[in-house]
Amino acid sequence: MSPAAAAAATSFAAGPVAASTPITAPSRVRVRFPPCADPAAPRRAVASMAVSAPRSAASFLERRESERALHFVKYQGLGNDFIMVDNRDSPVPKVTPEEAAKLCDRNFGIGADGVIFVMPGVNDADYTMRIFNSDGSEPEMCGNGVRCFARFIAELENLQGTNSFTIHTGAGLIIPEIQNDGQVKVDMGEPILSGPDIPTKLLATKNKAVVQAELSVEGLTWHVTCVSMGNPHCVTFGAKELKVLQVDDLKLSEIGPKFEHHEMFPARTNTEFVQVLSRSHLKMRVWERGAGATLACGTGACAVVVAAVLEGRAERKCVVDLPGGPLEIEWREDDNHVYMTGPAEAVFYGSVVP
Numbered sequence: 001m002s003p004a005a006a007a008a009a010t011s012f013a014a015g016p017v018a019a020s021t022p023i024t025a026p027s028r029v030r031v032r033f034p035p036c037a038d039p040a041a042p043r044r045a046v047a048s049m050a051v052s053a054p055r056s057a058a059s060f061l062e063r064r065e066s067e068r069a070l071h072f073v074k075y076q077g078l079g080n081d082f083i084m085v086d087n088r089d090s091p092v093p094k095v096t097p098e099e100a101a102k103l104c105d106r107n108f109g110i111g112a113d114g115v116i117f118v119m120p121g122v123n124d125a126d127y128t129m130r131i132f133n134s135d136g137s138e139p140e141m142c143g144n145g146v147r148c149f150a151r152f153i154a155e156l157e158n159l160q161g162t163n164s165f166t167i168h169t170g171a172g173l174i175i176p177e178i179q180n181d182g183q184v185k186v187d188m189g190e191p192i193l194s195g196p197d198i199p200t201k202l203l204a205t206k207n208k209a210v211v212q213a214e215l216s217v218e219g220l221t222w223h224v225t226c227v228s229m230g231n232p233h234c235v236t237f238g239a240k241e242l243k244v245l246q247v248d249d250l251k252l253s254e255i256g257p258k259f260e261h262h263e264m265f266p267a268r269t270n271t272e273f274v275q276v277l278s279r280s281h282l283k284m285r286v287w288e289r290g291a292g293a294t295l296a297c298g299t300g301a302c303a304v305v306v307a308a309v310l311e312g313r314a315e316r317k318c319v320v321d322l323p324g325g326p327l328e329i330e331w332r333e334d335d336n337h338v339y340m341t342g343p344a345e346a347v348f349y350g351s352v353v354p
């Protein structure tokens, strides 16, 4: 450890994770900095619940002190954060939806937007991804989660450089590719535009798609375009009564649930509120089904670009600014697939008895 890192390393009484009764019963958490080639680069702390910190997340996961302990690695993609579980030895998730909701609690648990399981592949896919939202519900897909999933596999399998995997999800086959710079580019497949398949009860307005349909929420008539990226999204660029939608001014926690539970969305919905900065630059905030306001939503950013193209507001290739940072999204004309590129990284690892 460098002198600067050593000076920055601190020990403090264990926080929320320890409060969830870790089996190794550490009384302290050590915050340490991983080795870094460039000493001038900003350094990110790695908190380990183990008293003597292992050298890597993979070696930590190999330590099976107890049958009951759940070993996890916390990842984030633009601040959309997940508890990643190595579930490669079983097709049954190691925690129940109820346990997942407890683990995701930011005061009484580890704190996360969801729990993601790396499982054995089916239908010739390399792996299967399952995810529980922070309320315990199970969505079909997660864009930021799949980038974290790819980086977690690389860590588990000790892979370096560029790598690509096929991942079976509730939204079909998803193919992430880790690039040389560490970013992950994901083939997110084709958007689904037919109302009943999204699902929404809103009627089609353009061919079979629900584009700029009117939806009444909180006394305003919103114009919404509905897109499924395997999971349902309702995208709005504004309401009839609003001159311009300023996404920073929205009271998301008040209006978000009204969209999520609207009768027009039988499976509930994720909702994206969008401002067009230019034809290739969009800004959005999201209210996620089962997770509330998050700092980023990968499937949401994909849905936003598809909706913007359908509404004639943007080009097929855009940068989408989310509260947690930007994503590059392209809806290709030749194969009709949506491609998403962005970061994902491990932030800390630990163990807990769920």
Ligand SMILES: N[C@@H](CCC[C@H](N)C(=O)O)C(=O)O
Pocket (backbone or CB within 6 Å): 080, 133, 138, 139, 140, 141, 142, 143, 144, 145, 231, 232, 270, 288, 289, 290, 291, 294, 296, 297, 298, 299, 300
């Ligand atoms: N944050 C995710 C989406 C996670 C699932 C979503 N909450 C749902 O229920 O559909 C993403 O990055 O796509």
